[in-house]
Amino acid sequence: MIYIDQSQLDLDADWVDDAQAKTQTLCTFANSEQRSSYMTQNARVWRDPRLITALEDRSHKKCWYCESKENRSDRHVDHFRPKGRVKGTDHGGYYWLAFKGENYRLACTYCNCHRTDRENGEVLGKGDSFPLENEDQRISDPTIGYDQLCRQERPTLIDPCKPTDVVLIDFQDDGSAIERFKEEKNPTGHKRAKASIDLYHLNERDIKDARQGLYQRIKDLVARIDREFNHALDQDSSAENSVEDSLRDLKALRAPDAEYSAFAKAMIASFQSETRPWLSMLD
Numbered sequence: 001m002i003y004i005d006q007s008q009l010d011l012d013a014d015w016v017d018d019a020q021a022k023t024q025t026l027c028t029f030a031n032s033e034q035r036s037s038y039m040t041q042n043a044r045v046w047r048d049p050r051l052i053t054a055l056e057d058r059s060h061k062k063c064w065y066c067e068s069k070e071n072r073s074d075r076h077v078d079h080f081r082p083k084g085r086v087k088g089t090d091h092g093g094y095y096w097l098a099f100k101g102e103n104y105r106l107a108c109t110y111c112n113c114h115r116t117d118r119e120n121g122e123v124l125g126k127g128d129s130f131p132l133e134n135e136d137q138r139i140s141d142p143t144i145g146y147d148q149l150c151r152q153e154r155p156t157l158i159d160p161c162k163p164t165d166v167v168l169i170d171f172q173d174d175g176s177a178i179e180r181f182k183e184e185k186n187p188t189g190h191k192r193a194k195a196s197i198d199l200y201h202l203n204e205r206d207i208k209d210a211r212q213g214l215y216q217r218i219k220d221l222v223a224r225i226d227r228e229f230n231h232a233l234d235q236d237s238s239a240e241n242s243v244e245d246s247l248r249d250l251k252a253l254r255a256p257d258a259e260y261s262a263f264a265k266a267m268i269a270s271f272q273s274e275t276r277p278w279l280s281m282l283d
């Protein structure tokens, strides 16, 4: 997961006007059946290509949760705060945020929907889950402003739109996503990362395999530079070119538009040592 700066989200002005008008209408309904039916009838608001393009532009078409490229799957727009109900609670859902841009996260099917994990048989994926660190602070009043709501509630799930959240996830060279902090050091950070890894299904087999393949590629590039670096220092032009090409490739793997760039960044950093001064050239 990498940080997505929502303040840079370039939403179409006509889309924003339409979404605001629909929020006002939605909030006039007295019961949840009417609201639910109105949201279903107007789902095109969050399926609108103008919105999806704006969300994709922020992440180079990658899922905001797992960084998979969304070239061939349905492009889901997740309501970070679920609109219809909140699993495990009697909360009726954050319906007043159904058409709000700040509540949207571009998500792949595995992160957004329930899927049975092929390895452990557990049903993982976000669905309607939105646990809070303190359930008593959950807001049900639609008149409370969005900023105040965000200040009061402390979501358990890691939010890609918060820079202090995305650092809670780290990786291992077998392709697994893991908690950055040990439980003893930062119990809340550990717990939030653990819950997020499950609820976003970040260790599903295919994504782990893809990260493993990426690690092998990084390892090969590092080995190539290790072999050629001293020759390059002696101005062997073939070695110089080889080192330059490999450095360029490593840099591209951790660039924001690369798939699984947070993983690549963590793995490249793991090769840091006194014998590899060239790693600092990637910064």
Ligand SMILES: [Zn+2]
Binding pocket: 063, 064, 065, 066, 067, 068, 107, 108, 109, 110, 111, 112
């Ligand atoms: Zn995803």
